[in-house]
Amino acid sequence: DQQVKQNSPSLSVQEGRISILNCDYTNSMFDYFLWYKKYPAEGPTFLISISSIKDKNEDGRFTVFLNKSAKHLSLHIVPSQPGDSAVYFCAAKGSGNTPLVFGKGTRLSVIA
Amino acid sequence: DAGITQSPRHKVTETGTPVTLRCHQTENHRYMYWYRQDPGHGLRLIHYSYGVKDTDKGEVSDGYSVSRSKTEDFLLTLESATSSQTSVYFCAISESGSHQPQHFGDGTRLSIL
Numbered sequence: 001d002q003q004v005k006q007n008s009p010s011l012s013v014q015e016g017r018i019s020i021l022n023c024d025y026t027n028s029m030f031d032y033f034l035w036y037k038k039y040p041a042e043g044p045t046f047l048i049s050i051s052s053i054k055d056k057n058e059d060g061r062f063t064v065f066l067n068k069s070a071k072h073l074s075l076h077i078v079p080s081q082p083g084d085s086a087v088y089f090c091a092a093k094g095s096g097n098t099p100l101v102f103g104k105g106t107r108l109s110v111i112a
Numbered sequence: 113d114a115g116i117t118q119s120p121r122h123k124v125t126e127t128g129t130p131v132t133l134r135c136h137q138t139e140n141h142r143y144m145y146w147y148r149q150d151p152g153h154g155l156r157l158i159h160y161s162y163g164v165k166d167t168d169k170g171e172v173s174d175g176y177s178v179s180r181s182k183t184e185d186f187l188l189t190l191e192s193a194t195s196s197q198t199s200v201y202f203c204a205i206s207e208s209g210s211h212q213p214q215h216f217g218d219g220t221r222l223s224i225l
Contacts, residue, residue, distance in 0.1 A: 017151055026163045043116075043202050043216030044155070049210055089154060095210045099145070099170060104154035 003027045004085045004092050006103035015112045018078040023090030027072065030092040034048060034100070035075045037049075042103055048075070078111045115139050116202050116217035125221045131190040133196075133220050134205030137183075145187040145214060146170075146178060155202065161186055178189040193224045 005024045010042075013019045031052040036044035050057040050064045050073070057064050062075045077084055090103040115138030125131055135144060145160040147170075157170030159178040167178050175197060177189045188199055200221050204214040 034213055036216075040213070043204075043218045046213040046215060051186060058195070069172055076211050091155075093210075099160060102155040104152065 001026075002103075003030075004090055004101050004103040006088075006090055006106045008106050009021050009104075010107040010109070012106040012109045012111060013080045015101070015110055016079045019075075019080045019084065019089075019099075019108055019110065021077075021088050021108065022070060023073045023075075024102055025092050027092070027094070027101075029094040030101075031095055032093050033064070033073050034091045035062075036089040036091060036102075037084075038089065043053075044089055050098075058105060082110050082112050084108060085110045100102070116203060116205055116215065118201075118217040118220050119216070121222060122221045125225055127192055127194055128192050131222065131224075133188045133191050133201055133203075133222070134216060135186045135188070137186075137205045139205060139215075140183060141205040142183075142208045143187065143206045143212075143214075144180065146176075146186065146188045147202045148172065148199040148224075149202060149219075150199050156202075158188065193222075195224050196224060198224045209214065 006028045034045045034049040039042040048059050048062045050066050066073045087107050089105045091100045093100045117136045119134045146158040147155045156172045161167045161180040179187045200219045202219045203217040206212045206214040
Protein backbone atom coordinates (compact mmCIF):
# COMPACT_ATOMS: atom_id res chain seq x y z
CA ASP A 1 0.00 0.00 0.00
CA GLN A 2 1.89 3.01 -1.32
CA GLN A 3 1.33 6.14 0.70
CA VAL A 4 3.37 8.32 -1.67
CA LYS A 5 3.01 7.77 -5.41
CA GLN A 6 4.95 9.14 -8.33
CA ASN A 7 3.01 7.80 -11.25
CA SER A 8 5.40 8.87 -14.00
CA PRO A 9 8.58 6.76 -14.00
CA SER A 10 10.20 9.09 -16.53
CA LEU A 11 9.86 12.50 -18.12
CA SER A 12 11.71 14.16 -21.00
CA VAL A 13 11.82 17.94 -21.39
CA GLN A 14 13.66 20.27 -23.71
CA GLU A 15 16.28 22.59 -22.28
CA GLY A 16 14.81 25.95 -21.32
CA ARG A 17 11.25 24.64 -20.94
CA ILE A 18 9.37 23.90 -17.74
CA SER A 19 9.64 20.49 -16.03
CA ILE A 20 6.68 19.46 -13.90
CA LEU A 21 7.04 16.45 -11.63
CA ASN A 22 3.98 15.16 -9.82
CA CYS A 23 3.37 13.32 -6.58
CA ASP A 24 0.21 12.06 -4.87
CA TYR A 25 -0.20 10.94 -1.29
CA THR A 26 -2.91 9.10 0.59
CA ASN A 27 -2.15 9.75 4.28
CA SER A 28 -4.02 12.85 5.49
CA MET A 29 -1.70 13.00 8.53
CA PHE A 30 1.27 14.00 6.36
CA ASP A 31 2.15 17.64 7.01
CA TYR A 32 5.66 18.03 5.61
CA PHE A 33 6.66 17.31 2.03
CA LEU A 34 10.08 17.24 0.40
CA TRP A 35 11.71 16.77 -2.97
CA TYR A 36 15.09 15.12 -3.43
CA LYS A 37 17.28 14.86 -6.50
CA LYS A 38 19.56 11.90 -7.09
CA TYR A 39 22.41 11.45 -9.53
CA PRO A 40 23.85 7.97 -10.24
CA ALA A 41 26.34 6.71 -7.64
CA GLU A 42 25.46 9.55 -5.26
CA GLY A 43 23.09 9.92 -2.36
CA PRO A 44 19.82 11.84 -2.68
CA THR A 45 20.23 15.60 -2.28
CA PHE A 46 17.56 17.67 -0.55
CA LEU A 47 16.05 20.22 -2.96
CA ILE A 48 13.05 21.94 -1.47
CA SER A 49 10.29 21.34 1.07
CA ILE A 50 6.87 22.65 2.01
CA SER A 51 4.75 22.36 5.13
CA SER A 52 1.02 21.87 5.01
CA ILE A 53 0.30 25.41 6.17
CA LYS A 54 1.56 26.72 2.81
CA ASP A 55 0.52 26.02 -0.75
CA LYS A 56 3.68 27.19 -2.50
CA ASN A 57 7.37 27.44 -1.78
CA GLU A 58 9.93 28.83 -4.17
CA ASP A 59 13.72 28.56 -4.29
CA GLY A 60 15.35 29.91 -7.42
CA ARG A 61 14.34 27.80 -10.40
CA PHE A 62 12.47 25.32 -8.18
CA THR A 63 8.91 25.77 -6.95
CA VAL A 64 6.84 23.24 -5.03
CA PHE A 65 3.05 23.46 -5.03
CA LEU A 66 0.82 21.69 -2.51
CA ASN A 67 -2.87 20.99 -3.02
CA LYS A 68 -4.05 19.50 0.27
CA SER A 69 -7.61 18.86 -0.82
CA ALA A 70 -6.37 16.79 -3.76
CA LYS A 71 -3.47 15.31 -1.75
CA HIS A 72 -1.18 16.31 -4.57
CA LEU A 73 2.12 18.12 -4.84
CA SER A 74 4.22 19.09 -7.79
CA LEU A 75 7.73 20.34 -8.43
CA HIS A 76 8.24 22.92 -11.18
CA ILE A 77 11.70 23.55 -12.61
CA VAL A 78 11.97 26.66 -14.76
CA PRO A 79 13.99 26.89 -16.94
CA SER A 80 15.12 23.29 -17.17
CA GLN A 81 18.83 22.69 -17.69
CA PRO A 82 20.75 19.57 -18.79
CA GLY A 83 22.28 19.37 -15.30
CA ASP A 84 18.78 18.84 -13.91
CA SER A 85 18.73 15.37 -15.48
CA ALA A 86 18.42 13.05 -12.49
CA VAL A 87 15.94 10.94 -10.56
CA TYR A 88 13.59 13.01 -8.40
CA PHE A 89 12.01 11.58 -5.26
CA CYS A 90 9.00 12.97 -3.50
CA ALA A 91 8.79 12.31 0.27
CA ALA A 92 6.30 13.04 3.03
CA LYS A 93 5.99 12.72 6.79
CA GLY A 94 3.63 13.38 9.64
CA SER A 95 4.37 15.48 12.70
CA GLY A 96 6.69 14.43 15.49
CA ASN A 97 9.14 11.56 15.29
CA THR A 98 7.60 9.89 12.25
CA PRO A 99 9.74 8.64 9.38
CA LEU A 100 9.86 9.97 5.85
CA VAL A 101 7.93 7.97 3.26
CA PHE A 102 9.36 8.12 -0.25
CA GLY A 103 7.83 7.72 -3.66
CA LYS A 104 9.53 5.47 -6.21
CA GLY A 105 11.03 8.35 -8.15
CA THR A 106 10.73 9.99 -11.57
CA ARG A 107 13.67 10.06 -13.94
CA LEU A 108 13.93 13.48 -15.59
CA SER A 109 15.89 13.88 -18.81
CA VAL A 110 16.52 17.42 -20.01
CA ILE A 111 17.46 17.39 -23.66
CA ALA A 112 19.72 20.10 -25.06
CA ASP B 113 27.64 18.70 1.79
CA ALA B 114 26.48 17.33 5.12
CA GLY B 115 29.35 15.55 6.89
CA ILE B 116 28.24 11.98 6.37
CA THR B 117 30.64 9.18 5.53
CA GLN B 118 29.54 5.67 4.70
CA SER B 119 31.95 2.74 4.73
CA PRO B 120 32.65 0.64 2.87
CA ARG B 121 31.41 2.18 -0.38
CA HIS B 122 31.34 -1.20 -2.11
CA LYS B 123 31.29 -4.73 -0.76
CA VAL B 124 30.87 -8.17 -2.25
CA THR B 125 30.29 -11.06 0.11
CA GLU B 126 28.78 -14.52 0.25
CA THR B 127 25.42 -15.72 1.50
CA GLY B 128 25.47 -16.53 5.19
CA THR B 129 28.29 -14.21 6.18
CA PRO B 130 27.83 -11.33 8.61
CA VAL B 131 28.15 -7.81 7.21
CA THR B 132 28.39 -4.48 9.02
CA LEU B 133 27.99 -1.13 7.34
CA ARG B 134 29.07 2.03 9.08
CA CYS B 135 27.69 5.55 8.95
CA HIS B 136 29.70 8.35 10.51
CA GLN B 137 28.52 11.95 10.86
CA THR B 138 30.31 15.10 11.92
CA GLU B 139 27.17 17.27 12.27
CA ASN B 140 26.16 16.16 15.79
CA HIS B 141 22.61 15.52 14.55
CA ARG B 142 20.30 13.56 16.82
CA TYR B 143 18.57 11.46 14.18
CA MET B 144 20.19 8.86 11.94
CA TYR B 145 18.56 6.51 9.43
CA TRP B 146 19.35 3.52 7.27
CA TYR B 147 17.56 3.04 3.93
CA ARG B 148 17.87 0.61 1.11
CA GLN B 149 17.20 1.48 -2.51
CA ASP B 150 16.06 -1.14 -4.99
CA PRO B 151 14.76 -0.82 -8.55
CA GLY B 152 11.01 -0.27 -8.54
CA HIS B 153 10.90 0.43 -4.80
CA GLY B 154 12.45 3.82 -4.23
CA LEU B 155 13.95 4.33 -0.77
CA ARG B 156 12.70 2.16 2.06
CA LEU B 157 13.51 2.72 5.73
CA ILE B 158 15.26 -0.15 7.53
CA HIS B 159 15.93 1.25 11.00
CA TYR B 160 16.44 4.65 12.54
CA SER B 161 17.88 6.15 15.69
CA TYR B 162 16.68 9.13 17.71
CA GLY B 163 19.60 9.18 20.11
CA VAL B 164 22.44 7.13 21.55
CA LYS B 165 21.15 3.61 22.22
CA ASP B 166 17.65 4.66 21.03
CA THR B 167 16.58 2.90 17.85
CA ASP B 168 13.38 1.82 16.17
CA LYS B 169 12.31 -0.35 13.26
CA GLY B 170 11.37 0.88 9.84
CA GLU B 171 9.38 -0.62 7.00
CA VAL B 172 11.86 -3.37 6.04
CA SER B 173 13.72 -4.25 9.25
CA ASP B 174 13.64 -8.07 9.06
CA GLY B 175 17.15 -9.51 8.80
CA TYR B 176 18.82 -6.30 9.95
CA SER B 177 19.99 -4.96 13.30
CA VAL B 178 21.47 -1.59 14.25
CA SER B 179 23.51 -0.07 17.02
CA ARG B 180 24.35 3.45 18.06
CA SER B 181 26.82 3.70 20.91
CA LYS B 182 28.00 7.21 20.00
CA THR B 183 26.19 10.20 18.51
CA GLU B 184 28.38 10.16 15.43
CA ASP B 185 28.19 6.46 14.48
CA PHE B 186 25.26 4.31 13.36
CA LEU B 187 26.00 0.72 12.39
CA LEU B 188 23.83 -1.55 10.27
CA THR B 189 24.43 -5.30 10.61
CA LEU B 190 23.23 -8.15 8.46
CA GLU B 191 23.74 -11.11 10.80
CA SER B 192 23.57 -13.69 8.02
CA ALA B 193 23.43 -12.05 4.61
CA THR B 194 21.01 -13.32 1.96
CA SER B 195 20.88 -12.58 -1.76
CA SER B 196 17.67 -10.58 -1.24
CA GLN B 197 19.73 -8.09 0.75
CA THR B 198 21.77 -7.17 -2.31
CA SER B 199 21.03 -3.46 -2.60
CA VAL B 200 22.35 0.05 -2.27
CA TYR B 201 22.25 1.22 1.33
CA PHE B 202 22.00 4.87 2.29
CA CYS B 203 22.52 6.51 5.63
CA ALA B 204 20.78 9.80 6.42
CA ILE B 205 20.87 12.29 9.28
CA SER B 206 18.58 15.04 10.46
CA GLU B 207 18.34 17.60 13.21
CA SER B 208 15.70 17.49 15.91
CA GLY B 209 12.35 19.01 15.00
CA SER B 210 9.38 17.80 13.01
CA HIS B 211 10.10 19.76 9.83
CA GLN B 212 13.75 19.06 9.25
CA PRO B 213 15.02 17.54 6.01
CA GLN B 214 17.18 14.46 6.03
CA HIS B 215 20.61 14.61 4.43
CA PHE B 216 22.08 11.52 2.83
CA GLY B 217 25.45 9.89 2.49
CA ASP B 218 26.69 8.61 -0.86
CA GLY B 219 25.66 5.02 -0.24
CA THR B 220 27.15 1.55 0.03
CA ARG B 221 26.66 -0.87 -2.84
CA LEU B 222 26.37 -4.35 -1.33
CA SER B 223 26.36 -7.51 -3.43
CA ILE B 224 25.64 -10.88 -1.82
CA LEU B 225 26.49 -13.86 -3.97
